[in-house]
Amino acid sequence: MDKEQIEKLAKLSRLSLKEEEKEGFLKDFKAILGYVSEINSVVAELPEKETGKLRNVMREDGEPHESGINTDDILSNAPSVQDGFVKVKQVFE
């Protein structure tokens, strides 16, 4: 692991990092990954996927709530709203 990899991970994670934080994260990651790598010494393999007793955890369709009753509560949390929609930045030029 090196500083470049920290920068790559930050970008994958959609996180901006301050320059002065990078060394610290690198040091932490080396310590943490050094510790958790002990599991590589364990002989263990994931078994073939087994299906236990099947249970449908989804509710049946039906009993819809009245359309729009939650819209205001939910949209009131969004930073940018227009005409009952969440407003996002332009994706295509």
Add this chain to the structure above:
Amino acid sequence: MKIDLNTLSIKEAHEALLKKEVTVRELAEAALLCVKERDGNIHAYLEIYDDVMAQADAAQKMINEGGAKELTGIPLAIKDNILIKGRKATAASKILEGYTAPYDATVVKKLKAEGVVFIGRTNMDEFAMGGSTENSAFGPTRNPHDVTRVPGGSSGGSAAAVAMGSVLGALGSDTGGSIRQPASLCGVVGLKTTYGRVSRYGLMALGSSLDQIGPFGKTVEDAEIIFKAISGFDRMDSTSAPDDMIVPRKINTKIIGVPRDFLGEGLDEEVRENFEDSIKKLKDLGYGIKDISLPNIKYSLSVYYIIMPAEASTNLSRFDGIRYGLSKDGGNTLVSYMETRGEGFGKEVRRRIMLGAYVLSSGYYDAYYNKANAVRLLITKDFGDAFKEVDAIITPTSPVPAFKIGEKTEDPLAMYLADIFTVPVNIAGIPAISVPSGKTKNGLPLGLQIMSSHFGEDTLFEIGKKFEGKNKS
């Protein structure tokens, strides 16, 4: 009747309310007075609700009309990652600045139906990531037994709120010990429930294969009363256990297992002595004590610090500055994401998100994430084997008593090691309770962790109550 929330149990308060020896308002006033006198130093709360008296009046009405339940009028506190409709919820993070919950968590719905009085929302490590409540974006909580020390975490605010006597109980969430460890460090009871036993609908997710909501109380009975009120199948949570799945395996051997091999390094000497003393007490109570071996339990912390960040990095991807909370404009979408999340998330949260992205990334997925899941199965099997011979397994809850504020903040791995005894329980999905087991020479509380097999909460309550009684005598 003179009200002292520090000694009053939920049952006593309930009976006094029914006999009209005390009113809900008087209980609520006692709670608010305690907050006023003590919370300036302790900072257990992020917010005290301004409608406490209105809630109290509604609860009093339930009692007067003969509709009282066991928790009607009882003042409780709720961790800041559990939603109450119309109230703020931030998970102690800046990224949820200004967020107002649009619905009730199922546990809150159930407590509202009981007529509970919510005093306020409690401080925590940001998104429940931490073991000291120092990772809160709004400043640390201090231990009511010694304000230079941490209350534990991540539900440190809830533990401290109960320990300082401001409420008769509280809710927390436990992903790797976040209820039990602060309960131990603050000298109260904390219960991590069986995976699936309590609905997580309305709980902000950290590690979805690990998280559970559970209660804090001064006594095992108080924790049990809250547990009974909040547990049960919920169709809004797809991991919630249907009633016909809840079959506790009660073998009733009256034997308690001690995983001696696991109690080696890093264990504080006073904690060790206290634990041996607890074993003696359990023997006096008529329990057989048996040394057991859990050969793979030593890998629990490693497994945990792979699976939990992996799940957290996925769960926290929803905080994008578009749907709710903090939003920074960085010109285009990508930079806006990065700046919102970079500024909104604290250091530990960013550390775990990146760690999660690492163990899930192509090339490392097999070596870390898949391997951790394979070892997880071994650990779960170890527990299954052990529970064929013993009713319960005990360890200290925490390897150390409450540490100093700032002592471990610069060394994340040292902080993670404080979870060593609590993490295996979440890995296996079993229930466990932390019960006060005495104090150090300096007066810091210590706790005994009792674990049982899936859906064996009643075994925990039974042993916990007897142990508690023995400790008081």
